[in-house]
Amino acid sequence: MYKVVILAGGKGQRLRPYTENTPKPLLRVGKWTLIEYVLSNVKRAGFDKVIIATGHLGDQIEEYLGNRWNGVGIKYYREKELEGTAGCLLKMKDDLADNFLVLMGDQITTIDLKNIYSNHIAKASNLTIALKIHNVIIEYGVAMIDNNRILNFEEKPTYTYYINTGIYVIKKNILDHIRVGEDFAKDVFPKLLNQGIPIDYYITDEFWADIGRVKDYEFYRDQMSLIEVYNKLR
Numbered sequence: 001m002y003k004v005v006i007l008a009g010g011k012g013q014r015l016r017p018y019t020e021n022t023p024k025p026l027l028r029v030g031k032w033t034l035i036e037y038v039l040s041n042v043k044r045a046g047f048d049k050v051i052i053a054t055g056h057l058g059d060q061i062e063e064y065l066g067n068r069w070n071g072v073g074i075k076y077y078r079e080k081e082l083e084g085t086a087g088c089l090l091k092m093k094d095d096l097a098d099n100f101l102v103l104m105g106d107q108i109t110t111i112d113l114k115n116i117y118s119n120h121i122a123k124a125s126n127l128t129i130a131l132k133i134h135n136v137i138i139e140y141g142v143a144m145i146d147n148n149r150i151l152n153f154e155e156k157p158t159y160t161y162y163i164n165t166g167i168y169v170i171k172k173n174i175l176d177h178i179r180v181g182e183d184f185a186k187d188v189f190p191k192l193l194n195q196g197i198p199i200d201y202y203i204t205d206e207f208w209a210d211i212g213r214v215k216d217y218e219f220y221r222d223q224m225s226l227i228e229v230y231n232k233l234r
Contacts, residue, residue, distance in 0.1 A: 001095065038105055084183045086184045101167070138157050
């Protein structure tokens with residue numbers, strides 16, 4: 001049974017023109033393609049096989065990676081039409097372990113997948129979301145107001161938020177709440193919370209980069225600092 005699913009079927013519309021003839025997971029950043037960074041992190045965590053859900057130009061991904069990458073076995077599921085980031089899992093249900101990771105095929109990260117998975121199992125969670133700490137510095141003095149009066153001033157405060165990294169650990173029975181065409185963030189998470197099904201989280205401050213837009217891709221493609229990430233993952 002498979003404990004890791006990598007979603008690699010999107011059209012990458014925000015990354016055009018780079019994705020017109022190349023699927024987003026095969027865009028190269030430094031020494032590797034995006035999906036190779038994902039696979040390397042999977043291997044580092046001790047998982048030896050994955051399912052990759054392909055779609056747009058998926059034949060290129062299958063041809064490039066084959067059935068094994070650097071010791072990690074690969075099974076493919078091809079989406080003929082977009083079935084949603086959550087909905088696409090339904091057709092592979094029989095191949096999935098009782099608890100499994102879902103990863104995006106267009107991210108570069110050193111987030112410890114083994115720790116996330118172990119944390120999920122230890123808590124007997126239904127669903128765990130990896131959250132990245134994100135600090136936002138306001139470059140101005142901020143006024144605190146109430147009842148038409150200023151109560152206080154705070155000079156250039158820092159606010160902390162928690163970003164959804166798109167890394168999930170899911171208990172298999174959660175698939176019973178998912179329908180074809182549904183996405184995790186837009187459909188499934190609100191539905192589960194409305195039904196009173198708890199969602200757990202795992203907070204991390206490890207390196208994480210979502211390569212979703214042209215400016216993101218061009219920035220990280222040209223960053224020499226990624227050598228450090230590569231050296232950690234290889």
